[in-house]
Amino acid sequence: MDIKNLTRVAKAVLSANWESSYTVPSRTLYPHQWSWDSAFNAIGWAHLDPDAARTELETGLGAQWDDGRIPHIAFNPEVDPDAYFPGPALWSAYDRARDGRATSGIVQPPVHAAAALRISEITGPDPRTLAWLERIYPQLCTWHDYLRDNRTAPGRELVSILHPWESGMDNSPLWDVPLARVDTGLARALDYQRRDLDNADSADRPTDDDYDRYISLVLDYRHGYYDDALMLKASEFVVECPLFNSALAWSELALAQIAELVGAERRPHLIAAAQLTAAIAETLFDAELGICVGYDVRAQQQIPAVTTAGLAPLLLRGIDRPIVETLLATARGRFGLGTTAPGLPSTPYDDESFDANRYWRGPTWVSINWLLIQGLAVQGETMLAESLRQTTLRLAVDAGMYEYFNPVSGEGRGSASFSWTAALALDLR
Ligand code: 2M8
Secondary structure, X not given: OOHHHHHHHHHHHHHHHEOOOOEOOEOOOEOOEEHHHHHHHHHHHHHHOHHHHHXXXXXXXXXXXXOOOOOOEEOOOOOOOOOOOOOHHHHOEOOOEOOOOOEOOOOOOOOHHHHHHHHHHHHOOOHHHHHHHHHHHHHHHHHHHHHHHHHEOOOOOOEOEOOHHHHOXXXXXXXXXXXXXXXXXXXXXXXXXXXXXXXXXXXXXXXXHHHHHHHHHHHHHHHOOOOHHHHHHHOOOOEEOHHXXXXXXXXXXXXXXXXXXXXXXXXXXXXXXXXXXXXXXXXXXXXXXXXXXXXXXXXXXXXXXXXXXXXXXXXXXXXXXXXXXXXXXXXXXXXXOOOOOOOOOOOOOOOOOOOOOOHHHOOEOHHHHHHHHHXXXXXXXXXXXXXXXXXXXXXXXXXXXXXXEOOOOOOEEOOOOOHHHHHHHHHHO
């Protein structure tokens, strides 16, 4: 594929994955609606069909629960419930979503408000977009309120994730320490069958042991009827993730702009963003490692793992310049930013946990690169942003619209015809 064909191929991928009101991430591996995928996919659609973009994001918000959470998966009732594991039966959340779809009970990074703003920038002054922003603004606010009110552990300022899948970076080395404490008994008693290995190479995917821990955490949360206070108090996995919190602060800044467009108050969003930004700098920045890390709430200590999640605070214009300089030095020195390396690896090339093909432990992801390109632009680093834009597009052009890429060879891995790769490549053209 050459760059001229990129638009055509990306459009074909999004169209083939379109499912009446949203885009599935992949027809094989992920045949339902995923929350943060949909936000990214909608950005791609904004370049092709603004109606589809607005519909996609709004459909995702339709699965919102009464407590404000936006579940990470909304299941398609037409698809075989066993096509993806864990499916609707394991989550047992059949009557929570406002639109009546069965859902999961966990969440994903809150990039939705930022995506809505980006879509409104792409579609320009279209009255249908303004009406749409007016409709979704209250839902975006209650989503953020849910995270702040229900997911801030007592005495803490940042929001916590309760499952590695909530980070979107499922088996990142950032989660190894807290995940190792999770008892696997509940999952082993279930005798379940993984479905991801039907469609992907097992050397690329999380291990069986990791899967037992993921499923045990799901069962624990479900047995407590998805009560966050219970999990914050008792679960072994309560973690402040640098990407999740940066996405929330960044989306609060976007909500401030949306508020202005719909005639609401900007101030509460600006204050929320400033508070989160200060807390990220204070509690997640590790000067010795030169990056932001996770915070393990149960163990009351930082998790010293270097990953691209730790570069996400670049999205925030309120982060102090010395921290920005340090993040940039790490991105250049350990992740190859600004070089001609095929990709920005999810874990540095020289790290002991680096694995070029295994899912979130080394491969390059277009979604993360796209977020970092936005962050570099926020920090005024236009040359670095342009360099990452070009290497990211080159991956998609040379290898195709894969789910992720080997950061050494540039080879496409995981699912082919992957929606967010196509969508964000369209936005980066
Ligand atoms: C991956 O996560 C799902 C669980 O949500 C899985 O491994 O089964 C991650 O890459 C996640 O970030 C993504 O949203 C999802 C669908 O693309 O797949």
